[in-house]
Amino acid sequence: MGLLALLCTAFDQASKAVVRAMLLPGQSVPLVTGVLNLTRVNNTGVAFSLFNRHPSWMLILTVILFGVFLIFGLKSLSENPAGNHRQETIGFGLVLGGAAGNILDRLLQGRVTDFIDVTCIHYPVFNLADSFICIGVALLVWHGFRRESAGNGNS
DSSP: OHHHHHHHHHHHHHHHHHHHHHOOTTOEEEEETTTEEEEEEEESSSGGGTTTTOHHHHHHHHHHHHHHHHHHHHHHHHHOTTOOOHHHHHHHHHHHHHHHHHHHHHHHHSSEEEEEEEGGGTOOOBOHHHHHHHHHHHHHHHHHHHHHHHHTTOO
């Protein structure tokens, strides 16, 4: 869990550093015309730029959520030292790594750098940390459903 979180954080921060070095805020470069752009957006809010007028509250909220996920992840690992729940371990690692990447942005930049712009579906611009968090949460939910199903004898 810890190594995966560190790798995700490092990869996220490296990708954002490259984007900040290559593009000005608001600048966009098509990668696949009509499908995917590299677009630099500075986001002081959370997902989809919600609450962007309260960046200090967003930092506090993300640090609290990071702590909650860290506690649950450590609790899960201590209850299952044999590692039988790989999806859960990977899920917590992805969530923690993504959250750490965005927290570092908030601390060091005062905002989160977003750059993945899926233009074919008009989706809000996001970053690798956001992707890690979403995939991690999906794995945790999937693992929870599987565990619940197994607990009911429906596996």
